Amino acid sequence: MLLDLFYILVFPGFLFLSAFALWAEYFDRLVYARLQNRVGPPWFQPTADFIKLVAKADLVPTAANPTFFRLAPIIALTAVCTAFIYIPLWSTSSLFSFNGDIIVILYLLTIPTLCFFIGGWYSTSLYCRIGAVRTVTQLFAYEIPLFMGLLAPALLANSWSITEIMQFYIDHPWFWAFNLIGLIVSLIALHGKLEKAPFDIPEAETEIVAGGFTEYSGRLLAFLRMTLDIEMIVGASLLAAIFLPFGLQSGPVVGFLVYLVKVLLIVFLFSIARTIFARMRIDQMIAFCWQYVVPLAMVQLLINLILKGIIIR
Amino acid sequence: MSGPEDFKIPLGPQHPALKEPESFSIALKGEKILGVDIRLGYNHRGIEKACESKSYLQAVYLIERICGICSHTHSTCFVQGVEELAGLQVPKRATYIRMIIGELERVHSHLLWLGVAGHEIGFDTLLMYSWRDREVVMDILAMVTGNRVNYGINAIGGVRRDISQEQIKDILAALKTLRERTLYYIEIASKETTIIERLSGVGILLPADAIKLNAVGPTARASGVDIDIRRDDPYAAYSEVEFKVITDNHNDVYGRTVVRMKELLESYNIIEQALAKLPEGPIAVRAPRKVPAGEVLSRYEAPRGEDLHYIKANGTEFPERVKVRAPTLANVQAVKKMLEDRYLADLPIVVAAIDPCFSCTDRLIEVKDLDQGETKILDWQKLQQLSIKYNQQRGLDFTAAGKRLQRLMEK
Amino acid sequence: MKNPGKMLFEVLNHLFKKPATVNYPFDGSKMPKGFRGKILFHPEKCIGCQLCVRDCPSNAIKIIKIADKQFEAQIDLGKCIYCGQCVDSCLKKAIEITSDFELAQLDPTKLKITVKGEPPTTPPPNQPNNA
Amino acid sequence: MTSEEAIVTELTNKFHVLDGKTQVRRPRRIFSEVAYADFRPILDFAKDKLGFNYLNMITGLDEGDNLALYYHLSKNNAITLNIKTFVTKNNPVVKTVTDVFPSADVAERELVDLLGFKVEGLAAGSRYPLTDDWPVGEFPLRKDWKMKGEV
Structure with missing residues (x-):
């Protein structure tokens, strides 16, 4: 019991997750800066930002609904932290594993998006409302390819449990190569979920200031930013677990290092994508997802179905 | 819950998209722009x-x-x-x-x-x-x-x-x-x-x-x-x-x-x-x-x-x-x-595309005494004291850091 | 023709390049020769013709007679627009431009500087003949 | 005959009030002066018949008893026709030219704000360039207006 609590709160749970998330934000910003020929922030910048925000006063707009306005960031943060404990990191098993955990994780990862919407909508500021509506509109564009992409390997493994998917990879070591399209689809969809350029439409600075986050300040803003950072780690870990099954049997230390490399590689890819594209318009983003990403995901599903029907059996 | 129809959103006088103060008031239907009112003159310096x-x-x-x-x-x-x-x-x-x-x-x-x-x-x-x-x-x-x-x-x-x-x-x-x-x-x-x-x-x-x-x-x-x-x-x-x-x-x-x-x-x-x-x-x-x-x-x-x-x-x-x-x-x-008939997302780039330079446009220091009444003006030191007090109430003390900053400034 | 991610190679190249940012207060604070910064006043050369005062676009300089053929300049660096017109206007080259631009101050009174000459007992070294 | 002189001839032939009041001061610059009552037909003629399709600027001037206006037109971006006209300071009413030059809108608002012209037919809209709480009856560009307070 006490050990479980340690797992959840300290390692690899909340504390480790927060520290790693902040460090990953630093890594992302550093890479982003270096790609743009800048110096970038010092290593403690995200942490310092977090501490600074936490120390500041929370302002709730008078016209806002205080309950939803305050609850949204907290629920969002809780949801992403909860999702993390179901993801296996360096071995095939997570802290708490059961059949169907992959579905639970996907739903837990949807909650922050909805919280951003609710927080933005109940801020009642015009920028926030436009941002909130854009958040949800965008959700309909990326959520389906994300589900299709992530569930394709599950189809192959014939299980809704991540542990069993990873077990399947141990039995069939080269099958990850067949899921590369799914990896690409999931990366694009996750990028949209994290609202990073070119999909940063809901918080497009030059149009709607900070979108749904415009009215947030102090601790609540710190939570929102932390949510996005942790969501990035959770999403990257999930992708690493499902699509990059390397170093699973090499013991905790090496396995852990391999895990870090995998997550940072995904973060690095995100930084590059952030650097080389211009922000899309919301209509372009939806058209892009439905015209290119969803068909790609379908191709992946088709490949897996064929694999399952012909080769495995 | 009513839809976000017929919003009228202000862009400026202070806005991240504008490097200079001008005000655009945009009537929106969803993401679509219905009409724009432009108010110039914030940079009139005489x-x-x-x-x-x-x-x-x-x-x-x-x-x-x-x-x-x-x-x-x-x-x-x-x-x-x-x-x-x-x-x-x-x-x-x-x-x-x-x-x-x-x-x-x-x-x-x-x-x-x-x-x-x-x-x-x-x-x-x-x-x-x-x-x-x-x-x-x-x-x-x-x-x-x-x-x-x-x-x-x-x-x-x-x-x-x-x-x-x-x-x-x-x-x-x-x-x-x-x-x-x-x-x-x-x-x-x-x-x-x-x-x-x-x-x-x-x-x-x-x-x-x-x-x-x-x-x-x-x-x-x-x-x-x-x-x-x-x-x-x-x-x-x-x-x-x-x-x-x-x-x-x-x-x-x-x-x-x-x-x-x-x-x-x-x-x-x-x-x-x-x-x-x-x-x-x-x-x-x-x-x-x-x-x-x-x-x-x-x-x-x-x-x-x-x-x-x-x-x-x-x-x-x-x-x-x-x-x-x-x-x-x-x-x-x-x-x-x-x-x-354009979208809200196009507004910043359309405005930027004429390479607007509003300080040129407005030209004309406002120098007239307009009987401002009593405006409470906080100078830098007062603001600093207020923020120190606020943080001390919350158990944070930056005095040491502040002193270091002071020494740096004096150098 | 169209090519998404056209800048990919350019940005990846920059991963291995030194950042273009200048580490300002420690290096790169040198301005080119002839940069128009803070002005330098030589009281011994001044003949008090007031041409600089007359031409200054922002009334930043005052020349005050403190004794016979002794002048001091009061320069308000907060008002000065660093155009260098006083340097051009001065017939005796009593004003010189320097490339000193780091003039930021927390205390606005420190922006007003007064440049005095030697005490009146010593005669100015560069006595003008036809003032 | 240069094209500037041709334009002057054409103008003076059509409008005899312009005789002796229109001259070419340097290549590509025609200056002209006319009473306000005769002004509008000349502007329309210049736009429709002479091809002056750009209204570059409207300058307002305070000339003591009169308030003067300069309409700076240009043709093919090269030759400019500067038509001066004036109204009395007591009754500075002019008609808008936004019906032929939509871009004159801001320029006319500026005349209203800075020199106290009254422009008939100007569409309702925000003022330019002074602040909304600017006192009524204060027109900064008039010569009798002095700055109060410190610069």
């Missing part, structure tokens, strides 16, 4: 009035500060007008130097614009790169004129500083780098999918509308209107160099980008020609303090379009009337037209 109490010599520096980016534009335009009034024959070398600085300024302005445009469409990498490259031309300007903006090189009757042989070498070397970079940006702008998607078809201004709304500069040229003061009404030494007037038929923001990028290449050509045949001789003639009575209309092709100055002299040391029409004022009318 420069036209202030000119009337400054001598011609002082007014040059005041006029130069109408705008930071196109400072040479305004000062040259004004100085040309005064020279015409006073009947001064400006030495050849001075006109060449003015032209060179003017073109360097255009390069600096267009590169700045490219960065801003990149930022408006969420492409910060382009902003970082083009502003880094802009430093090259800024350094050249600082070396030749003595400052990075507000060059202060114009004087009535000529220029204040000469260009030396070493400086010519440095300028030519810088142009080589800049040309390489510009070609790269042209390639990026014409190949990168996301940029093309965001720029083409956005902010359409048909040629007929451009003429009807009297658009000027790159905005008009991108709509196929072939106008350029440098060719049509030559000043400085533009009649002695060869250059093309760039026009484009895209009629949209993409066209404006292309026009500006190609104009950069033309500017490099002009500077190289001018440096190659820079005539020897004096750089200025003595100017009288008093200017004979008369009136003059002076025109100049600013990076953003046609700049006009009307100057009326009354025979004293002080101008009777100075009127300035900056290019943005001519183009801002076209923005409403360009925004018809």
Whole structure:
């Protein structure tokens, strides 16, 4: 019991997750800066930002609904932290594993998006409302390819449990190569979920200031930013677990290092994508997802179905 | 829950998309723009009035500060007008130097614009790169004129500083780098999918509308209107160099980008020609303090379009009337037209595409006492004390850090 | 023709390049020769003709007679626009431009500087003949 | 005959009030003066028949008893026709030209704010360039207006 609590709160749970998330934000910003020929922030910048925000006063707009306005960031943060404990990191098993955990994780990862919407909508500021509506509109564009992409390997493994998917990879070591399209689809969809350029439409600075986050300040803003950072780690870990099954049997230390490399590689890819594209318009983003990403995901599903029907059996 | 229909959202006077305070009030239906109200005038500093109490010599520096980016534009335009009034024959070398600085300024302005445009469409990498490259031309300007903006090189009757042989070498070397970079940006702008998607078809201004709304500069040229003061009404030494007037038929923001990028290449050509045949001789003639009575209309092709100055002299040391029409004022009318049936996401780039310079437009320190009543003004120290108190109440003490800062400041 | 991610190679190249940012207060604070910064006043050369005062666009300089042929300049760096017109106007080259631009102050009173000459007992070294 | 002189001839032939009041001061600059009552037909003629399709600027001037106006037009971006006209300071009413030059809108608002012109037919809209709380009856560009307070 006490050990479980340690797992959840300290390692690899909340504390480790927060520290790693902040460090990953630093890594992302550093890479982003270096790609743009800048110096970038010092290593403690995200942490310092977090501490600074936490120390500041929370302002709730008078016209806002205080309950939803305050609850949204907290629920969002809780949801992403909860999702993390179901993801296996360096071995095939997570802290708490059961059949169907992959579905639970996907739903837990949807909650922050909805919280951003609710927080933005109940801020009642015009920028926030436009941002909130854009958040949800965008959700309909990326959520389906994300589900299709992530569930394709599950189809192959014939299980809704991540542990069993990873077990399947141990039995069939080269099958990850067949899921590369799914990896690409999931990366694009996750990028949209994290609202990073070119999909940063809901918080497009030059149009709607900070979108749904415009009215947030102090601790609540710190939570929102932390949510996005942790969501990035959770999403990257999930992708690493499902699509990059390397170093699973090499013991905790090496396995852990391999895990870090995998997550940072995904973060690095995100930084590059952030650097080389211009922000899309919301209509372009939806058209892009439905015209290119969803068909790609379908191709992946088709490949897996064929694999399952012909080769495995 | 009602839908977000018929929003009226304010963009400005303070807004991340605008680098200067102007207010756009946008009626929205969902993401679509129904109508735009533009309120200008936040930068009105009374420069036209202030000119009337400054001598011609002082007014040059005041006029130069109408705008930071196109400072040479305004000062040259004004100085040309005064020279015409006073009947001064400006030495050849001075006109060449003015032209060179003017073109360097255009390069600096267009590169700045490219960065801003990149930022408006969420492409910060382009902003970082083009502003880094802009430093090259800024350094050249600082070396030749003595400052990075507000060059202060114009004087009535000529220029204040000469260009030396070493400086010519440095300028030519810088142009080589800049040309390489510009070609790269042209390639990026014409190949990168996301940029093309965001720029083409956005902010359409048909040629007929451009003429009807009297658009000027790159905005008009991108709509196929072939106008350029440098060719049509030559000043400085533009009649002695060869250059093309760039026009484009895209009629949209993409066209404006292309026009500006190609104009950069033309500017490099002009500077190289001018440096190659820079005539020897004096750089200025003595100017009288008093200017004979008369009136003059002076025109100049600013990076953003046609700049006009009307100057009326009354025979004293002080101008009777100075009127300035900056290019943005001519183009801002076209923005409403360009925004018809566009999306909210297009607004920043459409506004940016005319390269608006609102401080030019508004000109005119508000100096009138308006019986402000009791406004509580907190000075820096009071603010600092308040924040220290606030943090101490929450158990945070930054006294030690504050002391260190104090020591650093004193050093 | 269109090519998404056209800048990829350019940005990846920059991963291995030194950042273009200048580490400002420690290096790169040198301005080119001839940069128009803070002005330097030589009281011994001044003849008190007031030409600089007359031409200054922002009334930033005052020349005050403190004794016979002794002048002091009061320069308000907060008002000065660093155009260098006073340097051009001065007939005796008593004002000189320096490239010192780091003039930021927390205390606005420190922006007003007064440049005095030697005490009146010693005669100015550069006595003008036809003042 | 240069094209500037041709334009002057054409103008003076059509409008005899312009005789002797229209001159070419330097290449590409035509200056002209006319009473306000005769002004509008000349503007329309210049736009429709002479091809002056750009209204570059409107300058307002305070000339003591009169308030003067300069309409700066240009043709093919080269030749400019500067038509001066004036109204009395007591009754500075002019008609808008936004019906032929839509871009004159801001310029006319500026005349209203800074010099106290009354422009008939100007569409309702925000003022320019002064603040909304600017006192009524204060026109900064008039010569009798003095700055109060410190610059």
